[in-house]
Amino acid sequence: MQTRIDVNGGKDNAIVVGAGHVGIACAHYLERDGFNVTVIDQGAIGGGCSRANCGLLSPSHVLPLTTPDALWSGITSLLTPGAAFRFKPQLRWSLYRWMFQFVRRCTHRRMLAAGHVLKPLLDASSREYTALFGDPAIDCDARDSGTLYVFRTQKALDDYASTDRLLREHFGLGARRIEGAELPVFDAALRTGLAGGYYYDIDRHLRPDRLNASWSRHLRERGVTFMERTRLYAIDKSGAQIAGLVTSQGRLTADRYVFATGAWSGQLAKDLGVDIPIEPGKGYSVTMSQPAVMPAHPMLFPEAHVAVTPFSDGYRIGSMMEFVGFDASIPGHRIRKLEAAAAPYLEYPTGPAIEDTWSGWRPMTWDSLPVIGRVPGLSNALLATGHNMLGMTLAPVTGKLVADLVAERPTDLPIDALSPARFA
Numbered sequence: 001m002q003t004r005i006d007v008n009g010g011k012d013n014a015i016v017v018g019a020g021h022v023g024i025a026c027a028h029y030l031e032r033d034g035f036n037v038t039v040i041d042q043g044a045i046g047g048g049c050s051r052a053n054c055g056l057l058s059p060s061h062v063l064p065l066t067t068p069d070a071l072w073s074g075i076t077s078l079l080t081p082g083a084a085f086r087f088k089p090q091l092r093w094s095l096y097r098w099m100f101q102f103v104r105r106c107t108h109r110r111m112l113a114a115g116h117v118l119k120p121l122l123d124a125s126s127r128e129y130t131a132l133f134g135d136p137a138i139d140c141d142a143r144d145s146g147t148l149y150v151f152r153t154q155k156a157l158d159d160y161a162s163t164d165r166l167l168r169e170h171f172g173l174g175a176r177r178i179e180g181a182e183l184p185v186f187d188a189a190l191r192t193g194l195a196g197g198y199y200y201d202i203d204r205h206l207r208p209d210r211l212n213a214s215w216s217r218h219l220r221e222r223g224v225t226f227m228e229r230t231r232l233y234a235i236d237k238s239g240a241q242i243a244g245l246v247t248s249q250g251r252l253t254a255d256r257y258v259f260a261t262g263a264w265s266g267q268l269a270k271d272l273g274v275d276i277p278i279e280p281g282k283g284y285s286v287t288m289s290q291p292a293v294m295p296a297h298p299m300l301f302p303e304a305h306v307a308v309t310p311f312s313d314g315y316r317i318g319s320m321m322e323f324v325g326f327d328a329s330i331p332g333h334r335i336r337k338l339e340a341a342a343a344p345y346l347e348y349p350t351g352p353a354i355e356d357t358w359s360g361w362r363p364m365t366w367d368s369l370p371v372i373g374r375v376p377g378l379s380n381a382l383l384a385t386g387h388n389m390l391g392m393t394l395a396p397v398t399g400k401l402v403a404d405l406v407a408e409r410p411t412d413l414p415i416d417a418l419s420p421a422r423f424a
């Protein structure tokens with residue numbers, strides 16, 4: 001079977017592979033530019049890592065994972081049973097190469113350099129979200145509640161003070177420091193006796209599954225086609241172009257192809273002829289009905305590596321980073337660990353009923369930067385992937401950049417640092 005995605009008032013056609021936050025955002029901006037867009041996904045819309053993440057829009061999150069102390073805290077975690085970070089030895093050379101490249105980047109200088117690439121992307125994405133939320137069709141429980149970082153021990157609070165200073169000096173990001181005694185006044189869900197916190201009022205949060213549902217519905221109404229359970233098997237090339245996609249629903253062709261395939265992107269490397277060193281970084285979340293006292297703000301507990309997010313109709317705890325390949329299991333002890341991690345901070349750390357337990361694979365790059373740009377050697381193909389822990393936050397700017405690149409519009413964003421060619 002051959003399907004030509006085609007003939008819609010003479011418009012050019014684009015196929016986006018992957019219907020996560022990033023693929024949906026790419027479809028949004030391409031449709032706005034007049035493309036006739038089809039989005040395909042091997043599963044359901046928003047069924048990958050974009051389904052039940054923590055829902056934080058974090059323009060404050062400028063520092064990459066590659067910090068000078070990441071190596072030490074990684075080693076400590078490996079020696080601590082039940083730690084948030086876990087690594088399973090695997091017979092894959094690409095994983096050890098990834099780790100080596102990651103460790104090489106854990107210097108102060110390279111951390112700041114990555115932060116300076118992320119900052120304008122985060123700011124631009126935040127502006128795009130503001131515009132998107134102005135559209136009544138987007139119904140995703142979005143709220144401007146900031147993010148509160150909470151610390152149990154004075155040492156951890158004092159240590160964070162140097163990060164706060166660095167964020168102020170290098171990125172102009174000011175947080176409000178909240179002393180321990182003031183915390184339960186600031187948010188009644190918090191226990192007494194905590195050391196203190198830092199509050200970033202520029203952050204927002206939303207319910208990710210509702211974002212996917214309302215955004216894709218809105219795009220459908222604008223003529224975008226979504227093909228669920230349509231798996232990309234192979235990419236047909238003809239010279240310096242993609243000629244078509246071989247999928248479980250037959251052959252699909254278009255003028256432009258965007259690969260927003262998240263943690264799976266590395267599997268396309270051979271077909272696309274480009275190195276895409278992306279590893280799946282597995283995380284978990286548990287979604288519950290609302291606890292007796294709901295946090296008024298999303299919170300991060302950095303000592304426990306856990307985040308809690310309040311929704312109007314629920315409450316979520318999420319965390320963990322496991323390099324265990326594409327292992328889809330959700331062990332009960334990892335979920336109990338999440339719940340236990342929130343207990344020292346919150347009067348009511350859990351809600352009465354568990355509604356959902358979930359795991360997702362973050363698309364992890366070794367330099368903590370996304371991969372957005374043209375595929376070298378293929379004039380009609382672009383990659384939009386590798387968003388690490390920030391895929392929801394960075395989705396709109398990614399979609400906008402993809403549309404700008406396709407239209408050859410100039411951008412003042414640091415696009416070279418995101419290029420797929422950087423791994424060559």
Ligand SMILES: Cc1cc2nc3c(=O)[nH]c(=O)nc-3n(C[C@H](O)[C@H](O)[C@H](O)COP(=O)(O)OP(=O)(O)OC[C@H]3O[C@@H](n4cnc5c(N)ncnc54)[C@H](O)[C@@H]3O)c2cc1C
Nearest residue numbers: 018020022042048049050053054056232262283391392393
């Ligand atoms: C516990 C946890 C908490 C998180 N919290 C946050 C947060 O608070 N804020 C934030 O910004 N980010 C957060 N993230 C990160 C964020 O979820 C990811 O960065 C983001 O979802 C990546 O989006 P994506 O569209 O690139 O990938 P995905 O959502 O995984 O989408 C990729 C899609 O491609 C499809 N696909 C892949 N291969 C093929 C193929 N061959 N054929 C067809 N389809 C294919 C997949 O089925 C999938 O649906 C969190 C992640 C985790 C695990």
